[in-house]
Amino acid sequence: MGRLVLAIKDLVTKFDLRTFKPDGDWIYTWSWIRTRDEPISAAQYLKFAESDLSEGESERHLVNALTNAKRALHLRMEDVCLGFGFASFGERRSFPRMVEFLSKVGVTAPRILNRLNQLRNQVEHEYLAPHRSEVETFIDVTSLFAASTQRWINRQPSDIEINQDVIIEGQTITLKAMAFDWERARAHLHFISRRGNAQWEQETLAFQCPSEDFFRCARLALENEW
Structure with a gap:
Protein backbone atom coordinates (compact mmCIF):
# COMPACT_ATOMS: atom_id res chain seq x y z
CA MET A 1 0.00 0.00 0.00
CA GLY A 2 1.37 3.43 -0.98
CA ARG A 3 2.21 6.04 1.61
CA LEU A 4 -0.57 8.45 2.47
CA VAL A 5 0.22 11.88 1.04
CA LEU A 6 -1.04 14.60 3.35
CA ALA A 7 -2.30 17.95 2.13
CA ILE A 8 -0.18 20.95 3.05
CA LYS A 9 -2.81 22.22 5.49
CA ASP A 10 -2.44 18.98 7.43
CA LEU A 11 1.35 19.04 7.31
CA VAL A 12 1.79 22.57 8.62
CA THR A 13 -0.26 21.78 11.72
CA LYS A 14 2.45 19.24 12.57
CA PHE A 15 5.29 21.75 12.13
CA ASP A 16 7.24 22.07 15.38
CA LEU A 17 9.16 25.32 15.87
CA ARG A 18 11.08 23.77 18.74
CA THR A 19 12.96 21.52 16.32
CA PHE A 20 13.39 24.05 13.52
CA LYS A 21 16.99 25.04 12.71
CA PRO A 22 17.54 28.08 10.48
CA ASP A 23 19.51 27.36 7.33
CA GLY A 24 20.78 29.59 4.55
CA ASP A 25 20.55 33.34 4.22
CA TRP A 26 17.32 34.94 5.32
CA ILE A 27 16.37 38.12 3.46
CA TYR A 28 14.94 40.78 5.76
CA THR A 29 12.80 43.83 5.35
CA TRP A 30 12.45 46.09 8.36
CA SER A 31 10.09 48.45 10.10
CA TRP A 32 10.87 50.65 13.09
CA ILE A 33 9.69 51.23 16.64
CA ARG A 34 8.14 54.51 17.65
CA THR A 35 9.95 56.09 20.60
CA ARG A 36 8.63 58.88 22.77
CA ASP A 37 10.74 62.03 22.64
CA GLU A 38 8.31 64.41 24.34
CA PRO A 39 8.11 65.88 26.86
CA ILE A 40 11.46 64.27 27.79
CA SER A 41 13.27 61.51 25.93
CA ALA A 42 15.22 58.62 27.41
CA ALA A 43 18.43 60.20 26.13
CA GLN A 44 17.60 63.45 27.93
CA TYR A 45 16.93 61.63 31.20
CA LEU A 46 20.33 59.99 30.87
CA LYS A 47 21.96 63.39 30.38
CA PHE A 48 20.16 64.66 33.50
CA ALA A 49 21.54 61.69 35.44
CA GLU A 50 25.07 62.34 34.24
CA SER A 51 24.76 66.04 35.13
CA ASP A 52 23.46 65.19 38.61
CA LEU A 53 26.46 62.95 39.17
CA SER A 54 28.98 65.46 37.84
CA GLU A 55 27.67 68.27 40.03
CA GLY A 56 28.30 66.57 43.36
CA GLU A 57 28.34 63.42 45.47
CA SER A 58 25.84 64.30 48.17
CA GLU A 59 22.94 61.95 48.84
CA ARG A 60 20.71 64.38 46.94
CA HIS A 61 22.93 64.25 43.86
CA LEU A 62 23.22 60.47 43.98
CA VAL A 63 19.50 59.85 44.46
CA ASN A 64 18.58 62.33 41.74
CA ALA A 65 21.09 60.76 39.35
CA LEU A 66 19.74 57.29 40.00
CA THR A 67 16.13 58.45 39.66
CA ASN A 68 16.78 60.07 36.29
CA ALA A 69 18.69 57.02 35.06
CA LYS A 70 15.77 54.86 36.18
CA ARG A 71 13.37 57.04 34.19
CA ALA A 72 15.57 56.66 31.13
CA LEU A 73 15.65 52.89 31.55
CA HIS A 74 11.90 52.57 32.08
CA LEU A 75 11.05 54.79 29.13
CA ARG A 76 13.30 52.86 26.76
CA MET A 77 12.05 49.51 28.08
CA GLU A 78 8.41 50.55 27.63
CA ASP A 79 8.99 51.78 24.08
CA VAL A 80 10.78 48.58 23.07
CA CYS A 81 8.23 46.36 24.79
CA LEU A 82 5.29 48.12 23.14
CA GLY A 83 7.06 47.98 19.78
CA PHE A 84 7.28 44.20 20.03
CA GLY A 85 3.65 43.67 21.05
CA PHE A 86 3.73 43.96 24.84
CA ALA A 87 0.13 45.22 24.93
CA SER A 88 -0.99 41.65 24.17
CA PHE A 89 1.18 40.18 26.93
CA GLY A 90 -1.31 41.18 29.62
CA GLU A 91 -1.07 42.96 32.95
CA ARG A 92 0.40 46.36 33.63
CA ARG A 93 3.83 47.62 32.64
CA SER A 94 5.67 46.56 35.78
CA PHE A 95 9.44 46.32 35.65
CA PRO A 96 9.57 42.52 36.25
CA ARG A 97 6.89 41.93 33.63
CA MET A 98 8.77 43.98 31.05
CA VAL A 99 12.01 42.16 31.85
CA GLU A 100 10.22 38.84 31.33
CA PHE A 101 8.78 40.00 28.01
CA LEU A 102 12.09 41.31 26.65
CA SER A 103 13.75 38.05 27.59
CA LYS A 104 11.04 36.00 25.85
CA VAL A 105 11.27 38.09 22.69
CA GLY A 106 15.06 37.79 22.72
CA VAL A 107 15.90 41.48 22.94
CA THR A 108 18.10 41.20 26.02
CA ALA A 109 19.08 38.93 28.89
CA PRO A 110 17.15 39.58 32.11
CA ARG A 111 19.96 39.16 34.66
CA ILE A 112 21.47 42.64 34.45
CA LEU A 113 18.06 44.31 34.36
CA ASN A 114 16.97 42.42 37.47
CA ARG A 115 20.14 43.52 39.22
CA LEU A 116 19.42 47.15 38.38
CA ASN A 117 15.88 46.74 39.62
CA GLN A 118 17.17 45.54 43.01
CA LEU A 119 19.20 48.72 43.39
CA ARG A 120 16.26 50.85 42.33
CA ASN A 121 14.01 49.15 44.89
CA GLN A 122 16.52 49.74 47.66
CA VAL A 123 16.43 53.47 47.00
CA GLU A 124 12.69 53.81 46.38
CA HIS A 125 11.24 51.34 48.87
CA GLU A 126 13.90 50.87 51.51
CA TYR A 127 14.98 54.52 51.44
CA LEU A 128 18.67 53.68 51.22
CA ALA A 129 21.13 56.15 49.74
CA PRO A 130 23.07 54.58 46.88
CA HIS A 131 26.86 54.62 46.64
CA ARG A 132 28.46 56.54 43.81
CA SER A 133 29.79 53.33 42.28
CA GLU A 134 26.29 51.87 42.22
CA VAL A 135 24.88 54.95 40.51
CA GLU A 136 27.70 54.91 37.97
CA THR A 137 26.96 51.25 37.24
CA PHE A 138 23.26 51.98 36.83
CA ILE A 139 23.94 54.84 34.42
CA ASP A 140 26.50 52.84 32.45
CA VAL A 141 24.28 49.79 32.05
CA THR A 142 21.28 51.94 31.15
CA THR A 149 18.15 48.31 21.71
CA GLN A 150 18.64 51.16 19.23
CA ARG A 151 19.43 48.48 16.67
CA TRP A 152 15.94 47.02 16.93
CA ILE A 153 14.30 50.43 17.04
CA ASN A 154 15.87 51.31 13.70
CA ARG A 155 15.77 47.80 12.16
CA GLN A 156 12.85 45.88 13.58
CA PRO A 157 12.36 42.67 11.56
CA SER A 158 9.10 42.86 9.64
CA ASP A 159 9.03 40.42 6.69
CA ILE A 160 11.63 37.70 6.19
CA GLU A 161 12.11 35.64 3.04
CA ILE A 162 13.32 32.19 4.13
CA ASN A 163 12.80 29.54 1.39
CA GLN A 164 13.88 26.62 3.56
CA ASP A 165 12.66 23.06 3.02
CA VAL A 166 11.33 21.23 6.05
CA ILE A 167 10.42 17.56 6.27
CA ILE A 168 7.24 16.61 8.07
CA GLU A 169 6.25 12.94 8.30
CA GLY A 170 8.52 12.14 5.36
CA GLN A 171 7.10 14.85 3.13
CA THR A 172 8.89 18.04 2.12
CA ILE A 173 7.29 21.45 2.16
CA THR A 174 8.94 24.86 2.01
CA LEU A 175 8.84 27.52 4.68
CA LYS A 176 8.61 30.47 2.33
CA ALA A 177 8.51 33.41 4.71
CA MET A 178 7.96 34.74 8.21
CA ALA A 179 6.02 37.97 8.73
CA PHE A 180 5.16 39.99 11.82
CA ASP A 181 2.29 42.25 12.74
CA TRP A 182 3.94 43.71 15.84
CA GLU A 183 1.08 46.09 16.62
CA ARG A 184 -1.27 43.13 17.00
CA ALA A 185 1.51 40.87 18.32
CA ARG A 186 1.12 38.21 15.63
CA ALA A 187 3.65 36.11 13.75
CA HIS A 188 2.82 34.39 10.46
CA LEU A 189 4.66 31.50 8.82
CA HIS A 190 3.95 31.07 5.11
CA PHE A 191 4.42 27.60 3.58
CA ILE A 192 4.27 26.39 -0.01
CA SER A 193 4.25 22.91 -1.53
CA ARG A 194 3.99 21.40 -4.98
CA ARG A 195 2.62 17.99 -5.94
CA GLY A 196 4.12 16.79 -9.20
CA ASN A 197 2.88 19.02 -12.00
CA ALA A 198 0.12 20.46 -9.88
CA GLN A 199 -0.06 24.10 -8.92
CA TRP A 200 1.68 25.38 -5.83
CA GLU A 201 -0.30 25.04 -2.64
CA GLN A 202 -0.04 27.61 0.12
CA GLU A 203 -0.81 27.56 3.81
CA THR A 204 -0.18 29.92 6.73
CA LEU A 205 0.35 29.35 10.43
CA ALA A 206 -0.41 32.28 12.72
CA PHE A 207 0.77 32.69 16.30
CA GLN A 208 -0.53 35.26 18.74
CA CYS A 209 1.24 36.65 21.78
CA PRO A 210 1.52 35.37 24.50
CA SER A 211 1.85 31.90 22.93
CA GLU A 212 5.30 30.33 23.16
CA ASP A 213 5.40 29.89 19.38
CA PHE A 214 4.99 33.65 18.94
CA PHE A 215 8.05 34.19 21.13
CA ARG A 216 9.96 31.46 19.28
CA CYS A 217 9.30 33.25 15.99
CA ALA A 218 10.47 36.54 17.47
CA ARG A 219 13.68 35.01 18.81
CA LEU A 220 14.39 33.30 15.49
CA ALA A 221 13.94 36.59 13.68
CA LEU A 222 16.26 38.49 16.01
CA GLU A 223 18.89 35.79 16.36
CA ASN A 224 19.19 35.12 12.62
CA GLU A 225 19.43 38.80 11.60
CA TRP A 226 23.00 39.90 10.88
Whole structure:
Protein backbone atom coordinates (compact mmCIF):
# COMPACT_ATOMS: atom_id res chain seq x y z
CA MET A 1 0.00 0.00 0.00
CA GLY A 2 1.37 3.43 -0.98
CA ARG A 3 2.21 6.04 1.61
CA LEU A 4 -0.57 8.45 2.47
CA VAL A 5 0.22 11.88 1.04
CA LEU A 6 -1.04 14.60 3.35
CA ALA A 7 -2.30 17.95 2.13
CA ILE A 8 -0.18 20.95 3.05
CA LYS A 9 -2.81 22.22 5.49
CA ASP A 10 -2.44 18.98 7.43
CA LEU A 11 1.35 19.04 7.31
CA VAL A 12 1.79 22.57 8.62
CA THR A 13 -0.26 21.78 11.72
CA LYS A 14 2.45 19.24 12.57
CA PHE A 15 5.29 21.75 12.13
CA ASP A 16 7.24 22.07 15.38
CA LEU A 17 9.16 25.32 15.87
CA ARG A 18 11.08 23.77 18.74
CA THR A 19 12.96 21.52 16.32
CA PHE A 20 13.39 24.05 13.52
CA LYS A 21 16.99 25.04 12.71
CA PRO A 22 17.54 28.08 10.48
CA ASP A 23 19.51 27.36 7.33
CA GLY A 24 20.78 29.59 4.55
CA ASP A 25 20.55 33.34 4.22
CA TRP A 26 17.32 34.94 5.32
CA ILE A 27 16.37 38.12 3.46
CA TYR A 28 14.94 40.78 5.76
CA THR A 29 12.80 43.83 5.35
CA TRP A 30 12.45 46.09 8.36
CA SER A 31 10.09 48.45 10.10
CA TRP A 32 10.87 50.65 13.09
CA ILE A 33 9.69 51.23 16.64
CA ARG A 34 8.14 54.51 17.65
CA THR A 35 9.95 56.09 20.60
CA ARG A 36 8.63 58.88 22.77
CA ASP A 37 10.74 62.03 22.64
CA GLU A 38 8.31 64.41 24.34
CA PRO A 39 8.11 65.88 26.86
CA ILE A 40 11.46 64.27 27.79
CA SER A 41 13.27 61.51 25.93
CA ALA A 42 15.22 58.62 27.41
CA ALA A 43 18.43 60.20 26.13
CA GLN A 44 17.60 63.45 27.93
CA TYR A 45 16.93 61.63 31.20
CA LEU A 46 20.33 59.99 30.87
CA LYS A 47 21.96 63.39 30.38
CA PHE A 48 20.16 64.66 33.50
CA ALA A 49 21.54 61.69 35.44
CA GLU A 50 25.07 62.34 34.24
CA SER A 51 24.76 66.04 35.13
CA ASP A 52 23.46 65.19 38.61
CA LEU A 53 26.46 62.95 39.17
CA SER A 54 28.98 65.46 37.84
CA GLU A 55 27.67 68.27 40.03
CA GLY A 56 28.30 66.57 43.36
CA GLU A 57 28.34 63.42 45.47
CA SER A 58 25.84 64.30 48.17
CA GLU A 59 22.94 61.95 48.84
CA ARG A 60 20.71 64.38 46.94
CA HIS A 61 22.93 64.25 43.86
CA LEU A 62 23.22 60.47 43.98
CA VAL A 63 19.50 59.85 44.46
CA ASN A 64 18.58 62.33 41.74
CA ALA A 65 21.09 60.76 39.35
CA LEU A 66 19.74 57.29 40.00
CA THR A 67 16.13 58.45 39.66
CA ASN A 68 16.78 60.07 36.29
CA ALA A 69 18.69 57.02 35.06
CA LYS A 70 15.77 54.86 36.18
CA ARG A 71 13.37 57.04 34.19
CA ALA A 72 15.57 56.66 31.13
CA LEU A 73 15.65 52.89 31.55
CA HIS A 74 11.90 52.57 32.08
CA LEU A 75 11.05 54.79 29.13
CA ARG A 76 13.30 52.86 26.76
CA MET A 77 12.05 49.51 28.08
CA GLU A 78 8.41 50.55 27.63
CA ASP A 79 8.99 51.78 24.08
CA VAL A 80 10.78 48.58 23.07
CA CYS A 81 8.23 46.36 24.79
CA LEU A 82 5.29 48.12 23.14
CA GLY A 83 7.06 47.98 19.78
CA PHE A 84 7.28 44.20 20.03
CA GLY A 85 3.65 43.67 21.05
CA PHE A 86 3.73 43.96 24.84
CA ALA A 87 0.13 45.22 24.93
CA SER A 88 -0.99 41.65 24.17
CA PHE A 89 1.18 40.18 26.93
CA GLY A 90 -1.31 41.18 29.62
CA GLU A 91 -1.07 42.96 32.95
CA ARG A 92 0.40 46.36 33.63
CA ARG A 93 3.83 47.62 32.64
CA SER A 94 5.67 46.56 35.78
CA PHE A 95 9.44 46.32 35.65
CA PRO A 96 9.57 42.52 36.25
CA ARG A 97 6.89 41.93 33.63
CA MET A 98 8.77 43.98 31.05
CA VAL A 99 12.01 42.16 31.85
CA GLU A 100 10.22 38.84 31.33
CA PHE A 101 8.78 40.00 28.01
CA LEU A 102 12.09 41.31 26.65
CA SER A 103 13.75 38.05 27.59
CA LYS A 104 11.04 36.00 25.85
CA VAL A 105 11.27 38.09 22.69
CA GLY A 106 15.06 37.79 22.72
CA VAL A 107 15.90 41.48 22.94
CA THR A 108 18.10 41.20 26.02
CA ALA A 109 19.08 38.93 28.89
CA PRO A 110 17.15 39.58 32.11
CA ARG A 111 19.96 39.16 34.66
CA ILE A 112 21.47 42.64 34.45
CA LEU A 113 18.06 44.31 34.36
CA ASN A 114 16.97 42.42 37.47
CA ARG A 115 20.14 43.52 39.22
CA LEU A 116 19.42 47.15 38.38
CA ASN A 117 15.88 46.74 39.62
CA GLN A 118 17.17 45.54 43.01
CA LEU A 119 19.20 48.72 43.39
CA ARG A 120 16.26 50.85 42.33
CA ASN A 121 14.01 49.15 44.89
CA GLN A 122 16.52 49.74 47.66
CA VAL A 123 16.43 53.47 47.00
CA GLU A 124 12.69 53.81 46.38
CA HIS A 125 11.24 51.34 48.87
CA GLU A 126 13.90 50.87 51.51
CA TYR A 127 14.98 54.52 51.44
CA LEU A 128 18.67 53.68 51.22
CA ALA A 129 21.13 56.15 49.74
CA PRO A 130 23.07 54.58 46.88
CA HIS A 131 26.86 54.62 46.64
CA ARG A 132 28.46 56.54 43.81
CA SER A 133 29.79 53.33 42.28
CA GLU A 134 26.29 51.87 42.22
CA VAL A 135 24.88 54.95 40.51
CA GLU A 136 27.70 54.91 37.97
CA THR A 137 26.96 51.25 37.24
CA PHE A 138 23.26 51.98 36.83
CA ILE A 139 23.94 54.84 34.42
CA ASP A 140 26.50 52.84 32.45
CA VAL A 141 24.28 49.79 32.05
CA THR A 142 21.28 51.94 31.15
CA SER A 143 23.40 53.60 28.47
CA LEU A 144 24.44 50.18 27.15
CA PHE A 145 20.85 48.97 27.15
CA ALA A 146 19.72 52.07 25.23
CA ALA A 147 22.54 51.61 22.71
CA SER A 148 21.89 47.88 22.21
CA THR A 149 18.15 48.31 21.71
CA GLN A 150 18.64 51.16 19.23
CA ARG A 151 19.43 48.48 16.67
CA TRP A 152 15.94 47.02 16.93
CA ILE A 153 14.30 50.43 17.04
CA ASN A 154 15.87 51.31 13.70
CA ARG A 155 15.77 47.80 12.16
CA GLN A 156 12.85 45.88 13.58
CA PRO A 157 12.36 42.67 11.56
CA SER A 158 9.10 42.86 9.64
CA ASP A 159 9.03 40.42 6.69
CA ILE A 160 11.63 37.70 6.19
CA GLU A 161 12.11 35.64 3.04
CA ILE A 162 13.32 32.19 4.13
CA ASN A 163 12.80 29.54 1.39
CA GLN A 164 13.88 26.62 3.56
CA ASP A 165 12.66 23.06 3.02
CA VAL A 166 11.33 21.23 6.05
CA ILE A 167 10.42 17.56 6.27
CA ILE A 168 7.24 16.61 8.07
CA GLU A 169 6.25 12.94 8.30
CA GLY A 170 8.52 12.14 5.36
CA GLN A 171 7.10 14.85 3.13
CA THR A 172 8.89 18.04 2.12
CA ILE A 173 7.29 21.45 2.16
CA THR A 174 8.94 24.86 2.01
CA LEU A 175 8.84 27.52 4.68
CA LYS A 176 8.61 30.47 2.33
CA ALA A 177 8.51 33.41 4.71
CA MET A 178 7.96 34.74 8.21
CA ALA A 179 6.02 37.97 8.73
CA PHE A 180 5.16 39.99 11.82
CA ASP A 181 2.29 42.25 12.74
CA TRP A 182 3.94 43.71 15.84
CA GLU A 183 1.08 46.09 16.62
CA ARG A 184 -1.27 43.13 17.00
CA ALA A 185 1.51 40.87 18.32
CA ARG A 186 1.12 38.21 15.63
CA ALA A 187 3.65 36.11 13.75
CA HIS A 188 2.82 34.39 10.46
CA LEU A 189 4.66 31.50 8.82
CA HIS A 190 3.95 31.07 5.11
CA PHE A 191 4.42 27.60 3.58
CA ILE A 192 4.27 26.39 -0.01
CA SER A 193 4.25 22.91 -1.53
CA ARG A 194 3.99 21.40 -4.98
CA ARG A 195 2.62 17.99 -5.94
CA GLY A 196 4.12 16.79 -9.20
CA ASN A 197 2.88 19.02 -12.00
CA ALA A 198 0.12 20.46 -9.88
CA GLN A 199 -0.06 24.10 -8.92
CA TRP A 200 1.68 25.38 -5.83
CA GLU A 201 -0.30 25.04 -2.64
CA GLN A 202 -0.04 27.61 0.12
CA GLU A 203 -0.81 27.56 3.81
CA THR A 204 -0.18 29.92 6.73
CA LEU A 205 0.35 29.35 10.43
CA ALA A 206 -0.41 32.28 12.72
CA PHE A 207 0.77 32.69 16.30
CA GLN A 208 -0.53 35.26 18.74
CA CYS A 209 1.24 36.65 21.78
CA PRO A 210 1.52 35.37 24.50
CA SER A 211 1.85 31.90 22.93
CA GLU A 212 5.30 30.33 23.16
CA ASP A 213 5.40 29.89 19.38
CA PHE A 214 4.99 33.65 18.94
CA PHE A 215 8.05 34.19 21.13
CA ARG A 216 9.96 31.46 19.28
CA CYS A 217 9.30 33.25 15.99
CA ALA A 218 10.47 36.54 17.47
CA ARG A 219 13.68 35.01 18.81
CA LEU A 220 14.39 33.30 15.49
CA ALA A 221 13.94 36.59 13.68
CA LEU A 222 16.26 38.49 16.01
CA GLU A 223 18.89 35.79 16.36
CA ASN A 224 19.19 35.12 12.62
CA GLU A 225 19.43 38.80 11.60
CA TRP A 226 23.00 39.90 10.88
